[in-house]
Amino acid sequence: MKKTHLINFLICFIILASVGMTYAAPQLDQVYDTSIMNSMSSDIGRTDKAQTFTVGVTGTLNQVDLDLRKWIPGTKNGIPIPIGNLFFDVRTTVNGFPDENDSTTLASMVIAEASIPTARSFYSFDISSYGASVTSGDVLAIVLRSDSENLTDYKWFGANALFDPTYN
Numbered sequence: 797m798k799k800t801h802l803i804n805f806l807i808c809f810i811i812l813a814s815v816g817m818t819y820a821a822p823q824l825d826q827v828y829d830t831s832i833m834n835s836m837s838s839d840i841g842r843t844d845k846a847q848t849f850t851v852g853v854t855g856t857l858n859q860v861d862l863d864l865r866k867w868i869p870g871t872k873n874g875i876p877i878p879i880g881n882l883f884f885d886v887r888t889t890v891n892g893f894p895d896e897n898d899s900t901t902l903a904s905m906v907i908a909e910a911s912i913p914t915a916r917s918f919y920s921f922d923i924s925s926y927g928a929s930v931t932s933g934d935v936l937a938i939v940l941r942s943d944s945e946n947l948t949d950y951k952w953f954g955a956n957a958l959f960d961p962t963y964n
Contacts, residue, residue, distance in 0.1 A: 839952075844894075845939070846887075848938075851936060856927060856930070859920055860921045862919055864918075867914070882949070884940055885901050886903040
């Protein structure tokens with residue numbers, strides 16, 4: 797009988813404790829309408845490309861949506877040219893440039909090339925599992941690159957940026 801009361805008490809406690817918990821609904825920090833500046837784009841290949849942004853709302857960065865498309869693979873001497881995987885990072889910045897120190901990277905993902913469509917569309921990078929805490933005023937960088945030797949594997953619309961310490 798005592799065991800039953802204890803179990804009932806624990807169940808009620810868990811239910812009451814969970815009722816008191818509140819979770820903040822995701823909040824949109826900022827939007828960049830790529831249809832306005834349709835001509836601005838960057839080719840993503842072996843060279844890192846980055847776009848900086850200033851955080852407007854303190855909290856946890858959960859998702860980044862980018863207007864992308866994969867190039868349709870060509871051929872060289874009749875052999876298909878492979879498209880590389882897409883590497884995505886959210887990095888802190890130093891003097892306006894992405895910090896190359898991997899220990900300061902807030903989120904990093906590798907996206908299989910088959911996941912990116914050849915038609916232009918928004919791709920959502922779900923980084924909620926990284927728990928990337930950000931503070932209003934932080935300047936961060938979105939960095940994209942491919943692991944192939946191609947100059948162009950992807951097209952990133954709305955970004956007109958170049959960051960490659962080897963070439964700059």
